[in-house]
Amino acid sequence: MEVQVIRGCWSAKHEMSSEEGMDIRRGPWTDEEDFTLKGYVTIHGEGRWNSVARCTGLKRTGKSCRLRWLNYLRPDVKRGNISLQEQLLILELHSRWGNRWSKIAQYLPGRTDNEIKNYWRTRVQKQAKQLKCDVNSKQFRDTMRYVWMPRLMERIRAESESNSDEPTTGYSTESTTDHFPNNSTGPNSSYQVATSRSDPAVEPYFMHAISSGSPAASSEAQVSSISELSECYNIPGGNYTDNSLNGSGLCQKGLEMDIPSLEHSNGWCGGGGDTLDSLWNDENMWFLRQQLYDYEV
DNA sequence: AACGTTTTCAACCGCCCGATG
DNA sequence: CCATCGGGCGGTTGAAAACGT
Known part of the structure; x- marks a missing residue:
């Protein structure tokens, strides 16, 4: 099942939250966010996830960035049809x-x-x-x-x-x-x-x-x-x-x-x-x- | 076609651990 | 040692899709 990221809010209550005065986005990733994260990893490599937000302006936690990369954006990741x-x-x-x-x-x-x-x-x-x-x-x-x-x-x-x-x-x-x-x-x-x-x-x-x-x-x-x-x-x-x-x-x-x-x-x-x-x-x-x-x- | 139920899976949360100062 | 921080892990949630009536 290919689920496109472009959905509505994953959950209204999760859409935004404030963490240390900073707005944190939650829920499904947009194409734009994916593009930004991909670009960051291409240049800096994996790791240092907490600096992603600082460097790119992504309003995501480091954990969220790591998860998105590992489970979805990584080039070698494959989904569905488990043999x-x-x-x-x-x-x-x-x-x-x-x-x-x-x-x-x-x-x-x-x-x-x-x-x-x-x-x-x-x-x-x-x-x-x-x-x-x-x-x-x-x-x-x-x-x-x-x-x-x-x-x-x-x-x-x-x-x-x-x-x-x-x-x-x-x-x-x-x-x-x-x-x-x-x-x-x-x-x-x-x-x-x-x-x-x-x-x-x-x-x-x-x-x-x-x-x-x-x-x-x-x-x-x-x-x-x-x-x-x-x-x-x-x-x-x-x-x-x-x-x-x-x-x-x-x-x-x-x-x-x-x-x-x-x-x-x-x-x-x-x-x-x-x-x-x-x-x-x-x-x-x-x-x-x-x-x-x-x-x- | 419309509606209700079940299934799927992306994304989150909280806990834990190792590295570092 | 101890505190802090970043990252990893397993469990859970819930929106969307698939399926059944």
């Missing part, structure tokens, strides 16, 4: 770090922490709500990890294969078959994390985050390696020590679920849109609610 790989990365990294949006954003070039945060709140939390469970609950996290993420992987792989006729750009598919239990990987019994031909911008970060265990942009961050990721699917060997998950737990059930029967419902594989919403049609919702119910009892 499957990006979705998978967000889910994986969020399961690891929680609401560390800026940290997660480091692995999604061009994406801002704000956009990832919005994505999480509007899409993921919505699904949790529909499943009638808390987004932070173990049940929902397990559902994501053992149902949602494998399906995303599968769709990425399917997309990759469907593009395989096209000339490649050197990307390959990294087989992770060895890391997954043979009886628990759905129709193919073989997980392959497809690397993206469709989203090359994310590719290095994706593979780095998934396979290397060291961050692309930061040396201190801890990212799951492919083996770690696969461990999550390897009950009981993986990150989960909760024995209740073994045998009768959601993980096992989720992995053993009748995936082929779901394949034919809308959106599970290939044909649907790029959003996760397509993974959550009524039939799947019913099934997942059953899984959660079984998990609780």
